[in-house]
Amino acid sequence: MSVQQAEQAGTTASGSPAIVLRGLVKRFGPVTAVDGVDLEIADGEFFSMLGPSGSGKTTVLRLIAGFEQPTDGTVQLGTTDVTGKAPFERDVNTVFQDYALFPHMNVLDNVAYGLRVRGVGRRERRARARDALATVQLEHLGDRRPSQLSGGQRQRVALARAIVVEPSVLLLDEPLGALDLKLREQMQVELKQLQRELGITFVFVTHDQEEALTLSDRIAVFHEGRIVQLGTPRDIYEQPGSTYVASFVGTSNLFAPEQARDLLGVDGAHALRPEKVSLVDASGWNAAEPVRVADGVVEARGVIAETIYLGSANRVLVDLAAGPRLVVVEQSAGALARDEHRGDHVVARFALRDLVPVT
Template sequence: MIGATPAIRLTGLTKTFGTVNAVDRVDLDIAEGEFFSMLGPSGSGKTTVLRLIAGFEQPSAGTIELFGRDVSGRAPFDRDVNTVFQDYALFPHMSVLDNVAYGLRVRGVAKKARHALAQEALEKVRLGEYGARKPAQLSGGQRQRVALARATVVQPKALLLDEPLGALDLKLREQMQVELKEIQRDLGITFIFVTHDQEEALTLSDRIAVFNNGRIEQLGSPAEIYERPSSPFVAAFVGTSNLFDNAVSARLLGRSGTHSVRPEKMVVSRIGSSASTAVTDRTAVGTLAEVIYVGSGTRLIIDLDAGIRVTALEQNDAHRVDIDQRGARVHVGWHDRDVVALA
């Protein structure tokens, strides 16, 4: 259950490397029991923030509080958190059970007790029958779950995950995303997840912080981040957006400023086609430049006469209007409610 005292509170957190501000005055509260993701491109500061929380780096300024306790200057072993890395770092000569029990062994827990706790942790990640195996006998997804069991068996108050699914292939990564969310719900502890994969962040998170140049560009739920991006950077980085600058906005929208419309919000119809088309608030005319089949949908790239290239995404269902001829003249429509003003 989410409590009143945040699991993690960052206040004015700053980390400099030479003249570079890798983390620039970040203020952030993460609630107890929350699945929280830090999303951003390489060099945006997200991994440095995670390392600061873990204690692997010391802040240049600001404070880090864990459950109301200032740990800014404390060593990693003196913080009630644990970390799972992309490299699982399992001991190849140990059994799965002994790998999971290793942290308890270091803490001086007796063999019988630590094996019982390790077995319980394996049951929680659905690997209860794999304790006698060696890591080399497991799949990538199974090794990931062993790493999770090892990190959680010591009962940390928060678990830090640094792109833990990055080494998996696409199908296994998607499967592990679902399992990871289920594991977090079962354990009920705070998960802080670092990723550069926006779809992964949208799938897993209760809330997302989008990082850019060492700062949080936007903070919100997955739906808020995707449906109402606050800046051109967020609109372009999280999913795909059609960005209209001030001049294009004036011509197509009748308003000033920078705006975005998601591709799936756009409706395309061939000029002169007898097929019925949806009525939209705004319409522009253009030429179909490219048609890209992506399985569940078809991506249409259109050069508008207004001087901008846009992307529309149509679902491949029975109602799809068949537009697949490059060079075709088309109408592109959208509703005013789907236009997002960007700062």
């Protein structure tokens, strides 16, 4: 991504960016973990860095926090270059996946610890710690020890400890990874609400695509130390720019250039989201005609290879007579009404306008 693209993508109504990364490189011996990242994150933005393990996202977070120094490039917070500064000299705070709460301190003292290190008087720091706990709805648990809290409560305490010092940027390193699914979904909503209330910049690292889509104003998708796509959740999902993004963020049916040309009559590789495909009965279909394209609609005959019940939806795998396998996601009610089974002959139908060109 070029510097100009990063500048354009980071422009918001709030004006100047909270974070500016220029030519950021980090090498560990022969391994390049971050490979020339240019990025602007707007003030007050909920920004997510999404990618698999080893993609460079956590290293970028550590470079912003000051836990690592770049091999090349600069880190700027607001208008200040902080590239060579220590973590305590940067106006940021970090929430880790393991929360790192002090087991020998009660909740209130855990939250107040950062203020204590900064030399804030006892009365003021305890008052501010109580306010921070109230923000995360835990003011009634100040006297408990971390071991007496649930996972979700410990996560809230870690958030309160991070925000009590009023950083301009809050860095979150997969903070929901240790929670079970239901609690994780609940905390996603609470995190977003908290960020809106505080109005500070959140930078969130995750490998969970749904989490990034749920929480973010914008997402940077990382691959092999680089940002391969930057945009809003809708942009990333609806308009993936590459086969990598199309397959990593959600599920996509990918048509290689030859398949797209022979089956669909379009040039270049294309992606198709499974919810864009519908299934209809194949009775009366000409068996000698595997694919039909007319009036912007593709109809392809196939056989159901598998039906996977997901609760609110069914994932149906269809082996097309023309060759490739399609993944189709349907609402459960519609699929069950047709009583589809493995081996049934069906016709997969989708619009050409729902195909997305990818590289």
